[in-house]
Amino acid sequence: MMTAMAAMLVFTAACGNNGGNEASTGNNGNGSATNAPATEKPAEQADKKLSGEIKVDGSSTVFPLTEAAAEEFRAVQPDVRVPVGVSGTGGGFKQFCAGEIAIADASRPIKDEEAAKCKEAGIAFTELSVAFDGLSVVVSKENDFIDHLTVEELNKIFKTGSTVTKWSDVREGWPAEDIVMFSPGADSGTYDYFNEAILDKEGIRNENISFSEDDNTLVVGISGSKYGIGYFGYAYYEENQDKLKVVPIDGGNGAVEPTYETIKDGSYAPLSRPLFIYVSNKEMERPEVSEFVNFYINNIGSMAGEVGYVALPDEQYAEQAAKLK
Template sequence: MRHARSARLAATLIATILVGCGGDGGSPSGASSTVDIDGSSTVFRISEAAREAYSAVEPNVTVVVDNHGTGGGFSNYLNGEIDIVDASRLAKPDEEAKAKAQGIPWTRFVVGTDGITVVVNPDNQFVKSLTVAQLKAIWEPGSKVMTWKDVDPTWPDRKIVLYSPDSDSGTFEYFTEAIVGKAKQQRDDVQPSSDDNTLVNGVAGDADGIGYFGHAYFEANADKLRAIPIQNGADAAPILPSEATILDQSYKPLSRPLFIYVKNSSIRRPAVLGFLKYYLEHIEALAKKGGYVPPTAEEREANQKAIKAGGDASAPTSKDAA
């Protein structure tokens, strides 16, 4: 994470010089005009869209957005390096406890809904759908599945090549818990990457590749990937991820809420508060630009109540159990 820290240091130094030289220009940023964000590569697309849009509205506030996975984001937060965590999962109890013990509580906001999408190469036309049981057989630790024929005897006797997010990824944690049954448990012979674009290119360039990542990365590369409908139960129909099936959560068990966690003390800084207000007021457009389903009206209302509380309360969500 050396590169991320260097980027933040450079951005902070530039902002400090601008303020010191009278470059504040009436910005709401006050003494510090830098907002630091890190975490999920999935939520990165929304926060990056917010950064781009906000820079046109408030050019004197420097927003730095990195993507080192949800786990990496929470780690950097607990090290006092960032203001906001992009998270594609809920904070773990130990992360919550550490934040409280260190006196750096946060407020959670819902910024969208995602459907983790399982993809294959477009040349693969024999996989019409996959059951959750088949996905588990493919991805579980110690899997005996080595070829497509091992999944279905009518499929080719060719080696399966697997691609997945790395162990710092919230997508990795969510997928393994939902499919394998235990978070962060997956077979070893997988090609992992922290960069979703690397996973996209891996499957796109391998006729026998299979992988998974956030739906937005599939949508952005639909011309070179094929999404697989998922069958959740013997009597269920296979469901393809889409805006409608992700929003109504009929795309099970891979629909999930997306969050940002904002340090309460940072919310009281004008630079962060101004950016956060803009982010949440424009979240419908920003989530769509990022490629995800926007928060519901109920979730947007809860977000506004939380921000009005000045970071003293977390935004509840009906999808906490998702």
């Protein structure tokens, strides 16, 4: 038995020396390549388990996208926490430019005055487009008289200074019932976009209207009022189609209903819009932030449709990824 064990030790040592020679020379001794696994990575390139917290806040419209990305990222890096808030686009930029969060969700581009505050605070950032959205005008399922609305009629309903109070004031033949309005709050990028695209920046009226930064609150209010009307991102309409009716909008070329196709090709005008995330360049120096943002951009296209948004063309995602380099 001892003789056999000694023989085995000699054999094992010989194999170990031969393996070491092949590893160090990169070949099998006669100049041909060894059969090392193709997936083997140098130590510095090996996947690392990361940890930490990445704070995100801002647009309630972009929230479903970022939440989806955070959930998928958790499967890859379970020790990285990504809490996502919904204080509205404006509220998100306030925190972002104060250095309180790493990423701001935004349903509109950053304003000049917001960018100036970031600059004053020494916060450089990168703007990344993540998907398209179609801001959707909705009414209750009980509403049986609205078939479409023009941009002019939306102005009669929502614009500050308007004297229109009843549906019969909007279009002849409609009921003489009070219009009950619902709108995202002034900190919302959706509010800003609607004000700019529909109301020529003149502002939304304050009488007989309910404001909320929470789109789910708006859903409850609109669906519960036969004569109510409001607007928010397409994802919230799609999620609540059983309670709400979407209103086709005539921007001058006929009434168009928001769908994946009309949002993507721009025919749902003027309410198709791009969505963004803004990332602090300093925060990107943290490996967990860099990893998450790259994951977001490289994967959000496949997630967008699942949460009610329209993915950008592949070449646009490639352009966003190039910004991160």
